[in-house]
Amino acid sequence: MGCNLAIAGITGAVGQEFLSILEERNFPFDSIKMLASSRSKGKKIEFKGKTYTVEELTNDSFDGVDIALFSAGASRSKEFGPAAVKAGAVVVDNSSAFRMDPEVPLVIPEINPQEIANNKGIIANPNCSTIIGIVPIWPLHQVNPVKRMVVSTYQAASGAGQSAMKELETQSQEILDGKKPTCNAFPYQIAFNVFSHNSSMKPNGYNEEEMKMVNETRKIFACPEIMITCTCIRIPVFRAHCESINLEFTNPITPDQVRELLSTAPGVTVMDDREHNRFPMPIDASGKDDVLVGRIRQDESIAGNRGINIWVAGDQLRKGAALNAVQIAEKMV
Amino acid sequence: MGCNLAIAGITGAVGQEFLSILEERNFPFDSIKMLASSRSKGKKIEFKGKTYTVEELTNDSFDGVDIALFSAGASRSKEFGPAAVKAGAVVVDNSSAFRMDPEVPLVIPEINPQEIANNKGIIANPNCSTIIGIVPIWPLHQVNPVKRMVVSTYQAASGAGQSAMKELETQSQEILDGKKPTCNAFPYQIAFNVFSHNSSMKPNGYNEEEMKMVNETRKIFACPEIMITCTCIRIPVFRAHCESINLEFTNPITPDQVRELLSTAPGVTVMDDREHNRFPMPIDASGKDDVLVGRIRQDESIAGNRGINIWVAGDQLRKGAALNAVQIAEKMV
Numbered sequence: 001m002g003c004n005l006a007i008a009g010i011t012g013a014v015g016q017e018f019l020s021i022l023e024e025r026n027f028p029f030d031s032i033k034m035l036a037s038s039r040s041k042g043k044k045i046e047f048k049g050k051t052y053t054v055e056e057l058t059n060d061s062f063d064g065v066d067i068a069l070f071s072a073g074a075s076r077s078k079e080f081g082p083a084a085v086k087a088g089a090v091v092v093d094n095s096s097a098f099r100m101d102p103e104v105p106l107v108i109p110e111i112n113p114q115e116i117a118n119n120k121g122i123i124a125n126p127n128c129s130t131i132i133g134i135v136p137i138w139p140l141h142q143v144n145p146v147k148r149m150v151v152s153t154y155q156a157a158s159g160a161g162q163s164a165m166k167e168l169e170t171q172s173q174e175i176l177d178g179k180k181p182t183c184n185a186f187p188y189q190i191a192f193n194v195f196s197h198n199s200s201m202k203p204n205g206y207n208e209e210e211m212k213m214v215n216e217t218r219k220i221f222a223c224p225e226i227m228i229t230c231t232c233i234r235i236p237v238f239r240a241h242c243e244s245i246n247l248e249f250t251n252p253i254t255p256d257q258v259r260e261l262l263s264t265a266p267g268v269t270v271m272d273d274r275e276h277n278r279f280p281m282p283i284d285a286s287g288k289d290d291v292l293v294g295r296i297r298q299d300e301s302i303a304g305n306r307g308i309n310i311w312v313a314g315d316q317l318r319k320g321a322a323l324n325a326v327q328i329a330e331k332m333v
Numbered sequence: 334m335g336c337n338l339a340i341a342g343i344t345g346a347v348g349q350e351f352l353s354i355l356e357e358r359n360f361p362f363d364s365i366k367m368l369a370s371s372r373s374k375g376k377k378i379e380f381k382g383k384t385y386t387v388e389e390l391t392n393d394s395f396d397g398v399d400i401a402l403f404s405a406g407a408s409r410s411k412e413f414g415p416a417a418v419k420a421g422a423v424v425v426d427n428s429s430a431f432r433m434d435p436e437v438p439l440v441i442p443e444i445n446p447q448e449i450a451n452n453k454g455i456i457a458n459p460n461c462s463t464i465i466g467i468v469p470i471w472p473l474h475q476v477n478p479v480k481r482m483v484v485s486t487y488q489a490a491s492g493a494g495q496s497a498m499k500e501l502e503t504q505s506q507e508i509l510d511g512k513k514p515t516c517n518a519f520p521y522q523i524a525f526n527v528f529s530h531n532s533s534m535k536p537n538g539y540n541e542e543e544m545k546m547v548n549e550t551r552k553i554f555a556c557p558e559i560m561i562t563c564t565c566i567r568i569p570v571f572r573a574h575c576e577s578i579n580l581e582f583t584n585p586i587t588p589d590q591v592r593e594l595l596s597t598a599p600g601v602t603v604m605d606d607r608e609h610n611r612f613p614m615p616i617d618a619s620g621k622d623d624v625l626v627g628r629i630r631q632d633e634s635i636a637g638n639r640g641i642n643i644w645v646a647g648d649q650l651r652k653g654a655a656l657n658a659v660q661i662a663e664k665m666v
Contacts, residue, residue, distance in 0.1 A: 148634050152485035152577035154527055154566065168525075172505050189616055192501075192570055194487055196612040196628055196644060205588060205607055205630030227634035231577040231642055233487065236569050237525055244485035244564040246579075255538060274538055279529040283522055295529055297538030301481050301560035309564055311529060 002028035003333050006065040006089065008057050008080065009072030010034040010045065013162040014094055017322035018069055019047050027326060028333060035061050036072070062087035067329050070094060071321065085121030090332060092123050092325045096208075099124040099216060106219050109327040110267040111138045116331050123328055126220060127212040128320030129153050129232065133243045134217050135291045135319070136312055139265040140258060141221060145250045147306075148227040151213060154235045154242040155197065156282060158316045160185055165238055172236070190236050197232035207232060240282035241320060242313045252305040255296045262293055267319065272296050280313035288315055289323055335361035336666050339398040339422065341390050341413065342405030343367040343378065346495040347427055350655035351402055352380050360659060361666060368394050369405070395420035400662050403427060404654065418454030423665060425456050425658045429541075432457040432549060439552050442660040443600040444471045449664050456661055459553060460545040461653030462486050462565065466576045467550050468624045468652070469645055472598040474554060477586050480639075481560040483579040484546060488530065488565060489615060491572035491649045493518055498571055505569070523569050530565035540565060573615035574653060575646045585638040588629045595626055600652065605629050613646035621648055622656055 005022075009015045015036070022029070034045055035057040043054040055061065057076065062068060062084040070077050070084075070093040077097035084091050098104040105115035106124045108131055116123060125131075133151055140146065157164040164185040171181035171191035181189045188195045199208035206214075209232040218224050262270050271280050272294040279294035291314040299307030314320055338355075342348045348369070355362070367378055368390040376387040388394060390409065395401060395417040403410050403417075403426040410430035417424050431437040438448035439457045441464055449456060458464075466484055473479065490497040497518040504514035504524035514522045521528045532541035539547075542565040551557050595603050604613050605627040613625035624647040632640030647653055 150483045150579045150634070152564075154487070154568070169509065172525075173509050176502065176506050176509070187610065188614060192505075193614055193616045194568065194570065194575055195614045196610065198610050201607045201610060204633070205628070207610075229579060229632045229634040229640070229642060231485075231579075231628060231644060233575070233577065233644075235487070235527065237527060242527055242566070244566065244577075246483045246562060246564075274534045277520065277529065277531050277534060277540075281521060281526055281528045283526045295538070295564065299562045300537070301483070301562040307562070309562060311564060311566075 002030045003066035004031045004064050005029045006033040006035055006062060006068040006084070008035045008068060008070045008076065010054060011036045011040045011043065012071060013158055013165065013317055014071040014321045017317040018071070018326065021318065021322050021326045023048055025326065025330070027330065033061060033065060059083035062089050065089040067092065067332060069325050069329065081122060090119060090121060090123065092125060092328050094125040094321050094325055096127065096212065098122050099126065100219065106216060107328050108135060108220055108324060109331055110135055111220055112222070113331055116328060125321065125325045125328065126216045127209070128159055128316045129155060129209060129241055129243065130213050130216040131324055132241050132291050132312060132314030132320050133213065133245060134220065136262055136265065136268045136293045136310065137245070137247065138221070139261045140247070143261065144253050146226055146247055147250055148248040150246040151228065151230040152244045153230070153232045154237070155232060156235070156237040156239050156241055156316050157190060158239040159241070168236055168238065186234070190234060192236060194233050194235045197234055237282045238286070239315060239317055240285035240313055241316045242280065242282060242311065245310050245312065246299060247308045247310065248302050249306045249308065253308055254305065255298055255308065258296050258308055258310070267291060268293055270294070279311060282313055285313035285315050287318070289318060291319060335363045336399035337364045337397050338362045339366040339368055339395060339401040339417070341368045341401060341403045341409065343387060344369045344373045344376065345404060346491055346498065346650055347404035347654045350650040351404070351659065354651065354655050354659045356381055358659065358663070360663065366394060366398060392416035395422050398422040400425065400665060402658050402662065414455060423452060423454060423456065425458060425661050427458045427654050427658055429460065429545065431455050432459065433552065439549060440661050441468060441553055441657060442664055443468055444553055445555070446664055449661060458654065458658045458661065459549045460542070461492055461649045462488060462542065462574055462576065463546050463549040464657055465574050465624050465645060465647030465653050466546065466578060467553065469595055469598065469601045469626045469643065470578070470580065471554070472594045473580070473591060476594065478583045479559055479580055480583055481581040484561065484563040485577045486563070486565045487568045487570070487575040489568070489570040489572050489574055489649050490523060492574070501569055501571060519567070523567060525569060527566050527568045530567055570615045571619070572648060572650050573618035573646055574649045575613065575615060575644065578643050578645065579632060580641045580643065581635050582639045582641065586641060587638065588631055588641065591629050591641055591643070600624060601626055603627070612644060615646055618646035618648050620651070622651055624652060
């Protein structure tokens with residue numbers, strides 16, 4: 001006995017990842033509706049030995065649906081999410097549309113699964129950089145509250161969708177062939193280059209991606225007083241984000257304590273081999289469920305042994321998006 | 334009336350950059366000796382309309398030489414630097430061999446040119462990440478001392494030499510062709526990947542590149558009390574480093590004050606267009622002399638408006654290496 005699923009945005013990078021993860025985890029479902037914009041209507045998708053036809057996402061798509069996984073962008077979530085809720089579905093929304101709505105739980109199952117029960121029809125999936133950054137911080141924060149975080153991200157192209165991943169490939173070949181790179185998905189050259197995340201700029205000089213890290217972390221940790229500053233950078237990598245994270249704790253803490261706490265933490269794999277200079281890389285994290293953590297070391301620039309540096313890598317499409325949403329759905333069924 | 338130059342390591346990436354910069358800046362010289370390992374002996378190099386023959390770097394290479402620019406690695410600097418000094422030359426050394434020697438000035442001409450006069454035959458050129466990071470911090474530090482810096486680097490392949498730049502190219506093509514990437518110059522895949530800097534690991538868990546940032550900055554600023562923590566990461570970019578830098582000052586400071594101080598600072602170009610999301614990128618910095626600075630914003634996670642975030646980009650081969658050394662030589666002639 002499973003549930004009736006709908007996936008909105010099935011043809012996107014995250015939509016496709018939903019299918020891989022549902023299959024891998026043998027998610028119990030009776031039916032799946034595969035929804036996308038009118039452009040993809042009628043497209044055939046093979047899934048677990050059956051052929052599905054993509055239907056157009058409309059307000060009438062959700063009859064009999066129990067759980068609707070949305071990853072079709074914030075405007076489509078705002079447009080069609082309420083109709084799904086009205087039809088009786090619980091929406092697990094991967095967009096930023098509802099994340100900061102006080103009525104909407106913002107959930108990472110390793111951190112605040114209890115919030116799922118408080119939903120009024122919509123549960124928000126946090127931003128990819130937030131999930132990947134804070135899954136390994138939570139187990140530390142619980143025993144020794146984090147006072148301040150300084151985060152610099154190294155974000156893969158996948159966060160901007162399938163066309164961005166393709167553009168990294170195309171531009172790389174153009175440059176290797178001595179041609180001028182073509183920019184469509186991104187405003188600037190991504191191949192052999194990096195640039196400041198091109199989400200909208202706030203009056204304080206931080207972009208939206210950076211403020212997501214600040215505001216979402218405070219909500220998920222239920223800790224409005226945690227201080228966070230963040231710099232978000234796009235790099236020429238396909239699908240795993242990395243983050244350099246500097247942590248200031250309330251009380252003294254050692255790298256060994258961090259390693260011990262993280263060694264049993266859910267969703268985390270410690271990869272911290274100083275001897276062989278073997279630390280998390282995007283190619284390690286790609287296709288993996290866990291967030292990888294390494295470069296665990298004392299930050300001696302913070303007094304009283306209260307500073308720790310870590311380096312994390314996580315698959316943007318999996319734990320950063322589809323996997324986290326499916327984990328939320330699993331908690332519901 | 335110019336001086337007699339020698340360049341040790343002429344066939345390397347920095348060696349070649351020396352020639353471009355000497356020509357561009359019309360550096361006054363009477364003669365140049367082009368020196369390299371025995372492997373490159375006899376190779377012909379065209380420079381300013383004349384053909385030079387590469388000579389083998391030996392202890393006898395420095396007769397009559399006034400200034401010897403060394404960029405042939407730390408072990409060759411240690412082996413042949415003293416012979417150059419004995420022959421009466423001043424060595425400007427781009428390696429790490431002598432940087433932390435208290436008898437050796439460690440110079441960035443925009444910061445501590447007065448130290449050049451204190452040389453006893455050797456002047457050290459700082460590490461590339463140090464130069465690019467601190468050229469724009471110095472003008473701020475002078476009016477409002479920096480108490481603490483948190484730095485995360487995004488370092489280009491060029492820092493590991495010509496073979497590493499070539500490897501980035503080769504591996505990228507291999508991956509685009511669906512082949513397994515070949516690793517020779519780097520221990521891990523650099524194309525479409527990032528990894529923790531592979532310099533030797535210290536007992537405190539920091540690699541040598543990170544400790545260079547800490548120790549060299551303290552020496553160049555003549556400020557042993559400045560607190561610095563650093564995470565050094567190699568990224569798939571050819572020749573410009575970027576750094577995400579979080580600064581804690583002694584007194585309150587605003588982004589406008591930072592912009593004003595940097596707008597007249599030597600060696601710095603402010604590129605901080607929030608409206609058009611136009612900030613420094615490696616492709617902007619490549620081939621440029623100045624360090625580019627943007628993403629200048631208040632860090633609200635530090636109390637009392639004493640926090641600032643900046644994002645910098647600088648050409649690793651130019652200001653990070655050859656240009657800085659030539660600027661030192663210019664101050665001497």
